[in-house]
Amino acid sequence: MFRPTLAAGTIALAAALLAGCSLLPSPTTTTPGAESPSSNARQTLKEACDEILPVVLDVNTRLSSAYTELQADPSKAGPLLHDISDDMHAAIDKLENDEAVAAMNAAVDSLDAMIVEIDKAIAGQPDQAALIATASEARDDFAAIDPLCQGAQ
Numbered sequence: 001m002f003r004p005t006l007a008a009g010t011i012a013l014a015a016a017l018l019a020g021c022s023l024l025p026s027p028t029t030t031t032p033g034a035e036s037p038s039s040n041a042r043q044t045l046k047e048a049c050d051e052i053l054p055v056v057l058d059v060n061t062r063l064s065s066a067y068t069e070l071q072a073d074p075s076k077a078g079p080l081l082h083d084i085s086d087d088m089h090a091a092i093d094k095l096e097n098d099e100a101v102a103a104m105n106a107a108v109d110s111l112d113a114m115i116v117e118i119d120k121a122i123a124g125q126p127d128q129a130a131l132i133a134t135a136s137e138a139r140d141d142f143a144a145i146d147p148l149c150q151g152a153q
Helices: 004-019 045-072 074-094 098-122 128-152
Strands: none
Touching: 045 074, 045 098, 045 128, 074 098, 098 128
C-alpha cells in the first residue's frame, strides 16, 4: 500500500535537491578558458550556464509553488516531476557547450532515475533504499553544476 509519508518525504527531498542548485554568480574570478568554447562547441561555458539558470529557477519556483499541494496529494508528484524532466531535457537540447551538456545530462539522468523510484512509490511499490540512493545521486549531480558554472562567471 502507498504510504503518503514516504511520498511527501520524497517530494520534499526532490524539492531540496533542486533548490540546492543555485547557479547564481558569485564574486569570484573567471576560470581560465571559461569564456572560450569547449571543443566542438559554439557556446562558451558562461553562455551555457546563462541558458541553464532560468530553467533551474523555473523548476525551483514550480516545486515551491506545488509543495503544499504535493504534500496533500503525493500522487501529483509524478506528473510534475515528469514535466520538469521534459523541460530539463529540452534545455539540454539547446546547449552547445560540451562541459555544460555533460553536467546537465548527468544531473537529469539521475533525476530521471529518482523519478522512476518516485513513480514506484506512488504505485505502491516503494523501494526506500533505491529511492534514497537515486535522490542522493541526483542531489550530487545537480550540486556539481554549481562549481562548474560559478567558475564560468
